[in-house]
Amino acid sequence: MAEMGATPSATDTLAAQLLRRVAFGLAIQGEAPPRVRGALRSLAGLAARAGAGRVDALVLDDEVVIALADPPPAALPARGRELASAERALGKRARFVDASWLSQAPVPEGAPARDALASVSRWHLAHVAALAEESSRSDDPEVLHQLRVSLRRLRTALRLLDRRDPFVAEVVAFARALGAAAGPVRDLDVAAEALPTLVGASSSREALLASIASRRAVAVAAFEAHVSADEFHATLRSLLAPWPRPRRPKGSLRAAGRRAVDDGLDALAGALDGDLTHAEGYHEVRRRARRVRDLVEVLDHALKKPERRWRSRLQPLQSALGSLHDVDVMLGLAAGVEGVDGPLRDALTRQRTALLAEVATPLAMLASRLREA
Numbered sequence: 271m272a273e274m275g276a277t278p279s280a281t282d283t284l285a286a287q288l289l290r291r292v293a294f295g296l297a298i299q300g301e302a303p304p305r306v307r308g309a310l311r312s313l314a315g316l317a318a319r320a321g322a323g324r325v326d327a328l329v330l331d332d333e334v335v336i337a338l339a340d341p342p343p344a345a346l347p348a349r350g351r352e353l354a355s356a357e358r359a360l361g362k363r364a365r366f367v368d369a370s371w372l373s374q375a376p377v378p379e380g381a382p383a384r385d386a387l388a389s390v391s392r393w394h395l396a397h398v399a400a401l402a403e404e405s406s407r408s409d410d411p412e413v414l415h416q417l418r419v420s421l422r423r424l425r426t427a428l429r430l431l432d433r434r435d436p437f438v439a440e441v442v443a444f445a446r447a448l449g450a451a452a453g454p455v456r457d458l459d460v461a462a463e464a465l466p467t468l469v470g471a472s473s474s475r476e477a478l479l480a481s482i483a484s485r486r487a488v489a490v491a492a493f494e495a496h497v498s499a500d501e502f503h504a505t506l507r508s509l510l511a512p513w514p515r516p517r518r519p520k521g522s523l524r525a526a527g528r529r530a531v532d533d534g535l536d537a538l539a540g541a542l543d544g545d546l547t548h549a550e551g552y553h554e555v556r557r558r559a560r561r562v563r564d565l566v567e568v569l570d571h572a573l574k575k576p577e578r579r580w581r582s583r584l585q586p587l588q589s590a591l592g593s594l595h596d597v598d599v600m601l602g603l604a605a606g607v608e609g610v611d612g613p614l615r616d617a618l619t620r621q622r623t624a625l626l627a628e629v630a631t632p633l634a635m636l637a638s639r640l641r642e643a
Contacts, residue, residue, distance in 0.1 A: 280323070284314035287325050288336070294399035294506060295329020296360070309359035316347035317366070326372045326416075328400040330393060331512070334362050337369040371416050372397060374423065377572050383526040384516040387427045390568055391441065392513060394424035398448070399506055405452065406494045411459040418456055421449050426564040430530050432518040444505055451496040454489040458482050461600050468597070469617045477609030478600075485603070527569040531577045534562040539640040542633065549598040555633070556591035559584045583639070587632045594625040 278286075288310045289302060296306065313336065317325055322338035338346070346366045347353065357364050374393050377386045401417040408414070425445050431438045462482050469475050496502060519526045538558040545551045566573060566581040601618050604610045 280318040281311065281315045284317050284322065284325050285311045288314055288317075288327055290404050291325070291327035291400040292329045292334060294402070294503075294510065295334070295396060297507060299503075305359045309356040312352050312356040313364055316353065317343075320345065320347050320366075326369070326400070328372060328393075328396045329362065330396040332362050334360060334364045335367060335372060336364065337367050337372045339368075339370040342368055372400075374568065376570050377523060377568075379524065379572055381523045381572065383519045383521055383523040384431070386523045386572070387430050387519075387526075388513050388516050391424055391427040391431070392510075394420045394427065395441070395445075395506075395509060398424065398445075399510060402448070402497045402506070406490065406497045411456070411463070414452060414456055414459065418449065418452055421445055421452070422560070422564050423568050425449070426561065426568050430519060430526055431516045435517055437514055438516065440505075441509055444509060448496065448502075451493045455486060455493050457599050458486040458489055458603075460596050461603060462486070464596050465600060468600075468621050469614055472611075472614065474609060474611040474614040478604055478607055478614065481607045481610075482603060523569065523572040524574070527565070527573050528577060530565055530569075531562060531573065531580065534558065534565055535580070535640055538562060539637070542637045542640070546633075549595075552591060552594055552629075553598070556588060556595055559588045559591065563588060583636075587629065587636060590625065590629045590632065594622065594629065597622045597625060 285307075289298075289307070292298075292310070293302070296302075298306065302310075313334075314325070317336065317338050320338055320343035321341060322343055323340035326337040326339070328335055343366075346368060353364060374390060377390060397420040398417060401413060401420070405414040405417040425442070428438060428442050428445065433439060433442060462479060465475065465479060465482070538555070538561075541551075541554045541558045544554060546555075562580055563584050566578055570578070597618055601615065601622070604615055604618065
């Protein structure tokens with residue numbers, strides 16, 4: 271590692287990133303053993319020589335998967351003695367991929383539902399483990415975003431399993447608690463980034479940004495406390511062990527996925543028939559649309575084309591509804607903040623009105639399409 275006061279080398283930086291990513295998967299508590307640190311430094315050196323500026327990685331069973339990005343590598347590291355030596359030290363095979371962030375491998379089309387869903391769930395849980403500590407401390411909001419994406423997709427797969435199964439129920443409770451701790455930080459990050467693009471510079475805007483920063487500090491402290499707790503560590507390590515085979519659903523993943531998409535579309539249609547005179551009504555539509563898209567993302571080619579088509583159909587609307595939700599969050603944050611004046615609230619309200627006009631036609635078209643489906 272770099273000497274005290276020296277600028278870290280590319281290998282030092284990547285080795286530190288790798289250690290944070292694989293600590294849970296390698297069951298490292300406290301200081302990593304020298305052989306593990308040496309192996310990770312060797313892998314980081316291979317990544318640095320490939321030109322990577324950042325890595326994403328996870329450990330699952332007997333494999334360490336490492337994504338190289340920023341910029342994409344000219345070529346992935348070839349197998350050789352250095353890689354083989356690192357694998358022996360870790361006791362696991364190492365595999366490099368060219369990707370900004372790791373993504374779930376496609377599930378086989380004819381896979382049994384319960385086995386495929388358990389496999390997908392474990393993959394996303396391993397990615398959550400890789401990102402958990404850094405997402406609570408990093409200044410890069412993308413790390414937290416990727417954590418929440420994997421959490422959402424973990425919960426998507428879990429919804430198709432038997433929630434009465436005690437083990438599945440434990441994973442669900444773990445994911446729900448972590449999502450509740452991470453959500454406020456992400457909302458405040460988005461608000462801080464979006465506010466300057468929506469309203470001009472003013473003392474009122476600065477007062478709201480200061481309030482957001484203050485609230486974020488509190489939310490981050492709560493999130494850090496959650497992921498650093500002994501109970502969180504113990505639960506996550508136990509859940510990363512090989513899972514017992516789920517009891518349900520039986521049959522093929524394609525059949526289970528088709529039922530889940532149909533149920534998701536029914537719930538989305540119900541949300542569209544709800545009360546859209548309040549922010550919560552639009553948030554429910556957004557949440558239901560996101561669930562359908564996450565289903566398609568998780569199950570992908572296990573579904574047929576009619577189900578997969580909903581991914582592209584819902585994306586623009588979900589994006590617009592996301593912007594509407596962000597403005598609603600900012601309006602809520604502005605309420606009662608000393609120094610935030612009427613003109614700023616008026617600017618946010620005008621933006622909300624414009625977004626409502628923007629989503630009106632897509633919402634009507636979606637409702638019509640759902641009635642025909």
